[in-house]
Amino acid sequence: MKTLVLKLKNFLQLIKEKEGGFKEYYRTHKVRINRVISQIFVYIFLITIAYVFVYPVMKMISISFMSSSDLVNPEVIWIPRQFSFNNYGVAWRVLNGKESLFNSIKYSTLLAVLQTVISAVTGFAFARYEFRGKKVLYTILLLSFIIPVPILLITQYNMFSNFYTEIGRIGAGKGLYTYESQIVMALFGQGVNSAILILIFVNFFKMIPNDLYEAGKIDGANPLQLFWHITIKLSLSTIVVVFLFSFVWNWNEAYVTDFFVGDGIDLFTNQLGKFDSLFGTRASEGRTEGDALQLVESFKMAATVISIIPLLILYFVGQKSFVEGIEKTGITGE
Amino acid sequence: MAKKNMVKTLTNVSTIENQNKIAYLFILPWLLGFLAFVIYPFFHTIYNTAFHITTEANNLVYVFNLMEHGGNFGTAFRNLYFFPQLLDFIVMEVTYVPTIIIVAFILALLLNTGNKGQSTFRVIYFFPVIIMSGPVAGILRYNGAGSLFDYVNNIIFKMLVSFSPRFASALSDLFANFTMVLWFTGIPIILFINALQKINTNLYEAAKIDGASSWQILWKIKVPIVKSTGFIVSIFTIVQIGTYALNPIYNTIKNSIYDTAAGIGLASTFAFIYTVTVFTLVGLAYLLLGREAKSKVIHLSSIQKASLEAVHLKRQSKNKRTVNES
Numbered sequence: 163m164k165t166l167v168l169k170l171k172n173f174l175q176l177i178k179e180k181e182g183g184f185k186e187y188y189r190t191h192k193v194r195i196n197r198v199i200s201q202i203f204v205y206i207f208l209i210t211i212a213y214v215f216v217y218p219v220m221k222m223i224s225i226s227f228m229s230s231s232d233l234v235n236p237e238v239i240w241i242p243r244q245f246s247f248n249n250y251g252v253a254w255r256v257l258n259g260k261e262s263l264f265n266s267i268k269y270s271t272l273l274a275v276l277q278t279v280i281s282a283v284t285g286f287a288f289a290r291y292e293f294r295g296k297k298v299l300y301t302i303l304l305l306s307f308i309i310p311v312p313i314l315l316i317t318q319y320n321m322f323s324n325f326y327t328e329i330g331r332i333g334a335g336k337g338l339y340t341y342e343s344q345i346v347m348a349l350f351g352q353g354v355n356s357a358i359l360i361l362i363f364v365n366f367f368k369m370i371p372n373d374l375y376e377a378g379k380i381d382g383a384n385p386l387q388l389f390w391h392i393t394i395k396l397s398l399s400t401i402v403v404v405f406l407f408s409f410v411w412n413w414n415e416a417y418v419t420d421f422f423v424g425d426g427i428d429l430f431t432n433q434l435g436k437f438d439s440l441f442g443t444r445a446s447e448g449r450t451e452g453d454a455l456q457l458v459e460s461f462k463m464a465a466t467v468i469s470i471i472p473l474l475i476l477y478f479v480g481q482k483s484f485v486e487g488i489e490k491t492g493i494t495g496e
Numbered sequence: 497m498a499k500k501n502m503v504k505t506l507t508n509v510s511t512i513e514n515q516n517k518i519a520y521l522f523i524l525p526w527l528l529g530f531l532a533f534v535i536y537p538f539f540h541t542i543y544n545t546a547f548h549i550t551t552e553a554n555n556l557v558y559v560f561n562l563m564e565h566g567g568n569f570g571t572a573f574r575n576l577y578f579f580p581q582l583l584d585f586i587v588m589e590v591t592y593v594p595t596i597i598i599v600a601f602i603l604a605l606l607l608n609t610g611n612k613g614q615s616t617f618r619v620i621y622f623f624p625v626i627i628m629s630g631p632v633a634g635i636l637r638y639n640g641a642g643s644l645f646d647y648v649n650n651i652i653f654k655m656l657v658s659f660s661p662r663f664a665s666a667l668s669d670l671f672a673n674f675t676m677v678l679w680f681t682g683i684p685i686i687l688f689i690n691a692l693q694k695i696n697t698n699l700y701e702a703a704k705i706d707g708a709s710s711w712q713i714l715w716k717i718k719v720p721i722v723k724s725t726g727f728i729v730s731i732f733t734i735v736q737i738g739t740y741a742l743n744p745i746y747n748t749i750k751n752s753i754y755d756t757a758a759g760i761g762l763a764s765t766f767a768f769i770y771t772v773t774v775f776t777l778v779g780l781a782y783l784l785l786g787r788e789a790k791s792k793v794i795h796l797s798s799i800q801k802a803s804l805e806a807v808h809l810k811r812q813s814k815n816k817r818t819v820n821e822s
Contacts, residue, residue, distance in 0.1 A: 204606050205613075211603065211678070212620045218636045218675050219627075284526040291519035299523070306534055308731060310738055310774050312749045312767040316544070316760060317537035319753065320556070350529020360526070385518040414629030417739070417746060421753075434631040466635050470627040477626045485615075485622050485686060 285363025339426030544764035604688030624679035
């Protein structure tokens with residue numbers, strides 16, 4: 163910082179000593195000065211927008227550490243007077259932390275693996291083969307993306323509900339109390355945003371040079387070997403991208419899960435969704451101090467932070483895959 | 497014999513025949529799933545709309561009721577919550593989607609200038625895609641963390657309220673959730689950057705030589721080329737906002753499914769009307785952005801042609817003269 167100020171001083175001195183002062187300097191360096199000024203404006207704009215993006219999360223983290231007195235204190239805006247880590251303990255208890263974390267990871271991983279495998283297989287067929295009805299099927303695949311979930315969900319729910327009743331497993335009340343229905347749907351390529359995942363694979367597989375397949379065929383490889391030894395082994399990075407997206411989308415999916423799982427399994431998303439009602443029963447110790455309503459807010463924020471931490475870790479580890487994955491595989495849709 | 501077979505498999509015709517069957521095998525799971533979990537539910541739900549459906553002893557009982565007071569559609573129209581919510585949803589889409597497209601395009605333009613730190617900004621702009629789930633968005637919105645500006649006391653806003661309360665409320669909703677709106681731009685920004693990077697830079701050079709300003713380059717080159725991506729982005733955004741768990745209609749449909757008195761028929765009708773609305777919005781986006789721009793063919797009258805030719809001839813003779821003089 164000091165060197166920067168010194169540099170600026172020297173620079174100003176230099177300009178003053180020159181003939182004609184600022185005006186002359188501006189005349190001779192017009193393009194460059196204009197460029198620098200526009201750069202500065204662009205950066206200010208980008209940083210402002212970045213602030214707006216991050217603001218809710220920073221606010222959330224800030225509130226999650228506040229004690230009840232900090233919450234009502236108007237002087238405390240960002241940094242709490244005393245950090246109350248206790249909030250996280252209570253939030254963890256209310257979320258049924260251990261079990262929810264385990265379940266969320268388990269089911270998201272399972273669904274993501276199934277979705278990735280089935281999308282790769284389907285994408286392979288669309289990318290590498292010519293067959294009757296291909297164009298129609300591909301168009302249908304793309305169109306299926308815009309069908310709203312509720313219109314499908316009503317009948318899907320009834321189908322599974324009937325099926326479970328028939329085999330003698332009756333789910334009482336809301337939800338079917340099991341993840342199996344979603345697993346079955348993922349197994350048949352109809353999970354969350356499956357169309358996009360298939361599209362990513364199709365676009366990537368099309369880029370693999372045909373010569374490799376020709377060489378494989380001449381060496382006597384069957385289609386399954388072509389799929390495994392050439393396609394899959396060449397597209398590991400894309401597989402990672404698809405898996406990550408699928409994982410995140412399955413983790414965040416709340417609407418469909420609410421129907422099929424209901425109260426049956428504790429997951430971060432559904433625990434967070436009914437945080438208020440769970441709070442009374444699970445966080446009895448938390449309520450002894452201070453204003454209960456205010457407390458709920460910072461507990462809630464702490465719970466939200468807990469539930470997004472796994473995703474944030476995933477994002478910062480696989481950040482390149484996420485951003486470049488969308489770019490390279492191009493859902494740009496040519 | 498073996499040689500003959502090998503030659504046969506290497507010729508085009510036989511390989512394509514082989515590929516056909518194998519391709520169906522690869523596609524089979526998806527196709528089955530699609531038939532069972534998309535096609536059948538889609539049409540069955542539409543079929544449901546004509547019936548009053550009740551559960552008796554774990555069996556669904558269908559009673560045709562389309563003829564009495566408009567059946568489920570009549571009930572849906574008379575429902576106190578559904579249509580206002582549908583209207584809210586349409587207003588939300590109509591205000592959010594253009595905002596998201598424009599903001600994403602501007603940010604993509606700024607990020608595509610090759611400034612330093614571009615990738616850092618991209619990482620920041622993309623991260624909401626990762627954490628945005630219904631409950632998280634709901635909690636952030638409920639606690640007002642999504643709003644930044646104190647717009648209510650703004651004088652321009654007050655003028656708007658007196659001018660048109662409906663418009664003002666739509667606008668205030670946009671501002672109140674401005675951060676949430678920005679959070680939708682993560683994927684659109686990347687798609688736009690991708691499209692911008694694919695533009696051949698020779699086009700810019702050519703335009704600059706012809707004396708185009710950067711403003712003209714933006715409007716005459718970048719915007720028309722990126723328009724098709726804009727269509728993809730608009731569809732993506734329409735769908736995303738639909739699945740946004742704060743979408744009021746989702747909860748209405750959810751509650752009506754569990755409502756045993758009204759039955760699944762009514763829920764199906766809600767879902768059907770909602771689907772039609774979404775399709776209409778997508779169609780609207782197609783009309784606005786999706787169609788390829790036709791190159792204009794100008795028909796000239798004979799007089800115009802003649803005058804143009806005259807001008808052309810004049811120029812040519814002038815050029816010749818200058819060449820001769822030099």
